Amino acid sequence: AQSVTQPDIHITVSEGASLELRCNYSYGATPYLFWYVQSPGQGLQLLLKYFSGDTLVQGIKGFEAEFKRSQSSFNLRKPSVHWSDAAEYFCTQGGSEKLVFGKGTKLTVNP
């Protein structure tokens, strides 16, 4: 069965610092990978997605993610975090079956 692991439950960074959120997926074939963000009290919004092609994917709000098949990883990055990025981030894997969500990483941004 597919599974998605986000090793970090909670991360705190200072505003302006760089950010990397980790994600590992388990499915063998080329997966359909997504990162969603959930601001407090809101639904989920798509940041970016990877299906095939260039392994570095650009998303909204200055986020990017890199697909590394050899490491089964799809880490999310941002060079300079803004206070408005405080939210919960979900790595998600698709394919032929249902979407599988990681348990989420909550990001706190210190001023």
Place this chain on the structure above:
Amino acid sequence: DVKVTQSSRYLVKRTGEKVFLECVQDMDHENMFWYRQDPGLGLRLIYFSYDVKMKEKGDIPEGYSVSREKKERFSLILESASTNQTSMYLCASSLGGLAGAQETQYFGPGTRLLVL
């Protein structure tokens, strides 16, 4: 922009009550989904639908049912609410044409349900 709306943001019900959660999307999407979200557990799929009057069980369908009489509307029903159904419920939709797990899903704002 795709808009997915849910009938209530907050709901308080009593144990044993029948509860209806409504979801409407305005982009003519084929696929619709109901998830519940609990701290530390992430999102879990309850039911989904690929077409009107069609439904499929997700990972945790017990205690729930759904109805899709019109393409734009997907209802989640708690036949007899219990305290362990206290949760955040999220509705989502996707365009269709591909398997639901290959498409972007668009989420509503969620309904936070408290069952007393």
